[in-house]
Amino acid sequence: MTTGEAVSVCTPSGYRIIATLIVLLSASSAPASSPADTLAQAESAFAEGVALRHDSARARPTFTRAANAYDTLWNEGFRSPELAINRARAHRLAGNLPKCIAALHDGLAFARFSRPLQVELEDARAAVLYPLDGELATQARPKPLRGISTRMSPTDAWLLAGSLWLLACAGVARFAMTRNPLWLAGAAMCLVVGLILGGLWLQDAQQRIHDESLPLLVVSDDVILRRGNAAAYPPRIDAILPKGAEVRELTRRGGWVQVQIPGGAIGWLPESAVISCGG
Amino acid sequence: MTLGRFYPLPLLALCLVCTLSAPHDPLLAQPAVFDEPSEHYYKAKGIGIVVKWEVPRTTVQEGRDLTVTLVITRVMNPTEVVKPDLRKLPAFNDAFIVTDEADPPPKPTDKEVRFKYKLRPRNRSVDQVPALEFYYFNPAAPPGKKAFPQARADAVSITVTEPPPKPAIPMTEEDRLFHVATGPEVLHTPFVPCRWAWVAAALLGPLAAVVWFFAWRRIYPDAARLAHLRRSRAARRATDAIQKASRTPDPPATIAAAVLGYLRTRFPLPESAVTPSEIAVALVDALVPEEVAEQIADVFRACDRARFAPPSDSGLSIASDAEAVISRLEAIA
Numbered sequence: 001m002t003t004g005e006a007v008s009v010c011t012p013s014g015y016r017i018i019a020t021l022i023v024l025l026s027a028s029s030a031p032a033s034s035p036a037d038t039l040a041q042a043e044s045a046f047a048e049g050v051a052l053r054h055d056s057a058r059a060r061p062t063f064t065r066a067a068n069a070y071d072t073l074w075n076e077g078f079r080s081p082e083l084a085i086n087r088a089r090a091h092r093l094a095g096n097l098p099k100c101i102a103a104l105h106d107g108l109a110f111a112r113f114s115r116p117l118q119v120e121l122e123d124a125r126a127a128v129l130y131p132l133d134g135e136l137a138t139q140a141r142p143k144p145l146r147g148i149s150t151r152m153s154p155t156d157a158w159l160l161a162g163s164l165w166l167l168a169c170a171g172v173a174r175f176a177m178t179r180n181p182l183w184l185a186g187a188a189m190c191l192v193v194g195l196i197l198g199g200l201w202l203q204d205a206q207q208r209i210h211d212e213s214l215p216l217l218v219v220s221d222d223v224i225l226r227r228g229n230a231a232a233y234p235p236r237i238d239a240i241l242p243k244g245a246e247v248r249e250l251t252r253r254g255g256w257v258q259v260q261i262p263g264g265a266i267g268w269l270p271e272s273a274v275i276s277c278g279g
Numbered sequence: 280m281t282l283g284r285f286y287p288l289p290l291l292a293l294c295l296v297c298t299l300s301a302p303h304d305p306l307l308a309q310p311a312v313f314d315e316p317s318e319h320y321y322k323a324k325g326i327g328i329v330v331k332w333e334v335p336r337t338t339v340q341e342g343r344d345l346t347v348t349l350v351i352t353r354v355m356n357p358t359e360v361v362k363p364d365l366r367k368l369p370a371f372n373d374a375f376i377v378t379d380e381a382d383p384p385p386k387p388t389d390k391e392v393r394f395k396y397k398l399r400p401r402n403r404s405v406d407q408v409p410a411l412e413f414y415y416f417n418p419a420a421p422p423g424k425k426a427f428p429q430a431r432a433d434a435v436s437i438t439v440t441e442p443p444p445k446p447a448i449p450m451t452e453e454d455r456l457f458h459v460a461t462g463p464e465v466l467h468t469p470f471v472p473c474r475w476a477w478v479a480a481a482l483l484g485p486l487a488a489v490v491w492f493f494a495w496r497r498i499y500p501d502a503a504r505l506a507h508l509r510r511s512r513a514a515r516r517a518t519d520a521i522q523k524a525s526r527t528p529d530p531p532a533t534i535a536a537a538v539l540g541y542l543r544t545r546f547p548l549p550e551s552a553v554t555p556s557e558i559a560v561a562l563v564d565a566l567v568p569e570e571v572a573e574q575i576a577d578v579f580r581a582c583d584r585a586r587f588a589p590p591s592d593s594g595l596s597i598a599s600d601a602e603a604v605i606s607r608l609e610a611i612a
Contacts, residue, residue, distance in 0.1 A: 036463065056448045056449065169488035
C-alpha cells in the first residue's frame with residue numbers, strides 16, 4: 001500500500017468503508033441456522049404452546065412461532081408428510097386455518113397418497129364455516145381426493161409392479177423348465193394385474209392433469225366473491241366466501257384474482273384475501 | 280387656576296349624563312365583539328370564572344376509562360357554554376382515548392357547569408390529566424381591556440396501573456392436534472422411485488428369470504434333458520404315460536405300449552413290427568443306430584419278461600430305461 005492509499009484509508013470516509021466491510025464480513029460469516037436447529041426451535045415452540053394450552057392467548061403466539069419455523073424448513077426444500085402435518089397443526093393451533101389448509105395441500109402435492117394428510121385435510125375442511133344452505137353451500141365445498149394415487153404411494157406402486165413383473169418372468173422361466181402351462185397362465189395373470197395397475201395410474205395422472213391444471217388458492221379471510229375486479233361490482237354469490245375455502249386461480253388483474261370455486265362459479269377476489277399453495 | 284375653578288362643573292355633568300344613559304346592570308352590557316380568542320374559548324361569560332378538573336379516582340388500570348369532570352363555576356350563561364372537545368386538543372388526544380359522556384342540561388339559573396368525560400390512557404406512561412386553558416368573556420371588563428381573561432384547569436396527576444390479568448381461556452382444539460412428529464426423521468424425504476429405478480425393475484425380472492433358468496439347467500441336467508424331451512408332444516405323452524405306469528394294473532404293458540406308440544409316431548415303423556427283434560430291425564431301417572435300436576428291443580424284452588416271466592425286474596427300472604431310450608431317440612430325431 002502506498003502512502004497515499006494509507007492516507008486515504010485513514011480518512012473518515014476510509015474508516016466508514018472499513019467499518020462497512022467489517023459489518024458485511026461479519027454478517028456473511030455469521031453461521032446460518034442449520035435445519036436441525038430450526039427443527040429444534042419449532043419443536044421447542046410447539047412444546048411450549050402445548051404446555052400453555054390452558055391459556056389460548058399465550059399459547060397461540062408460540063404456535064405461530066412453531067409454524068414459522070416449520071415454514072422455514074419447508075421453504076428450504078425439506079419435504080415429508082410428517083413435516084407437512086406438523087406445519088398444518090402448528091398453523092391451526094395458531095388460529096390460522098387457511099394456512100393450515102394451504103400447508104396440507106403443499107404436503108399432498110408432494111405425498112398425495114399419505115392417508116394422515118388426507119384425514120387432516122378433511123378435518124381442517126370440516127372446520128371451515130361454509131354456509132349450511134344457499135348457493136354457496138353447494139358450490140364452495142371442495143371435493144375429496146380420489147384416484148389410485150391417493151391410496152398407493154409411488155414406492156408401493158414401484159414395488160408392486162416390480163414384483164408382478166418379476167413373478168411373470170419367473171413364471172415364464174418355470175414354464176421353460178417344466179413345460180407346464182399352468183406356469184404360463186400364472187405369468188399371464190401377473191402381467192394382466194400389472195397392466196391394470198398401470199392403467200389405473202395412467203387414468204389417475206390424466207385426471208390430475210385435468211383437475212390441477214389451475215393453481216390452487218386458499219381464501220385467507222372472509223370475503224365476497226364479486227362479478228368484477230373491483231369492490232364496486234356486485235357479489236357473484238350473496239353469501240360471503242369463508243376463510244379456508246379453496247378456489248382455483250384463472251387470472252390476475254389489478255390486484256384482483258379471478259377464481260373458480262369448486263362448484264364452477266367464477267368471480268373475483270382481492271389478491272390480499274388469498275394465499276397460494278401446492279396442489 | 281380659573282380654568283380649574285370653572286371646567287369641572289361641565290365635566291361632572293357630562294359624566295353624570297353618561298352614567299345615567301348607560302345600563303345600570305353591568306351584567307346586561309353587550310359583549311365587545313373584538314379580541315375574541317380563536318382557541319380555548321367556549322362561550323362562557325362571567326366574572327372571575329374558575330375552572331378545575333374533578334377526578335374522583337386518580338388511579339386507573341391500563342385499558343380502563345378514567346372519569347373526569349370539568350367544573351366551571353361563576354358562569355353567567357350556563358346554557359350557552361360549549362363543551363370543550365378534548366379530542367381536538369393534542370395534549371389530551373395524544374394521551375387518552377376520549378369519550379364524551381352525556382351531561383344533564385344546565386339550567387339558566389345555574390352558576391356552575393359540569394362537563395363529564397371518559398379518558399382511557401393510551402399507555403402506562405400517561406401520568407396526568409393535562410391542564411386546560413379556558414378563556415371566557417368578562418362583561419364587567421372595560422372595553423378593550425381584559426375582556427377575555429383566561430382561566431385554567433390545572434393538571435391532575437394520575438397513575439396508570441397494569442391491566443388486570445385476563446381470564447385464561449383454554450384451547451378447545453382436539454387433543455390429537457397437540458401431537459406432532461419429532462426428531463430428525465421429520466426432515467427425511469421418503470424414497471420416490473426415479474426413472475432409473477423403474478428401468479432397473481424392468482430389467483430385473485428377465486435377468487432373474489434367465490439366471491434362474493441357466494442355474495437350473497446346470498444343477499439339474501437330467502431334468503433339463505427331460506424338459507427338452509417334453510418339447511416333442513409324442514415324447515411328452517410317452518414319458519407321461521411311463522411315469523404314470525406304476526399306477527396301472529399292468530405297468531410293463533403300459534410302458535411297452537407307450538414306447539411303441541412313441542416309435543410309431545416318430546418313425547416309419549411298419550404295423551407288422553411287433554416283436555422286439557422286428558422293432559429293432561425296423562428302427563435300423565429308419566437309420567436309428569443299431570446300438571440304440573438294440574436298447575429299445577431290450578426294453579421291450581424286459582417288458583415281456585416282466586409280464587410273462589416270474590418277477591425278476593422292477594417296473595421302476597424298466598420305466599427309467601424306457602425314458603432313457605426315448606431321450607436318446609429324441610436326440611437322434
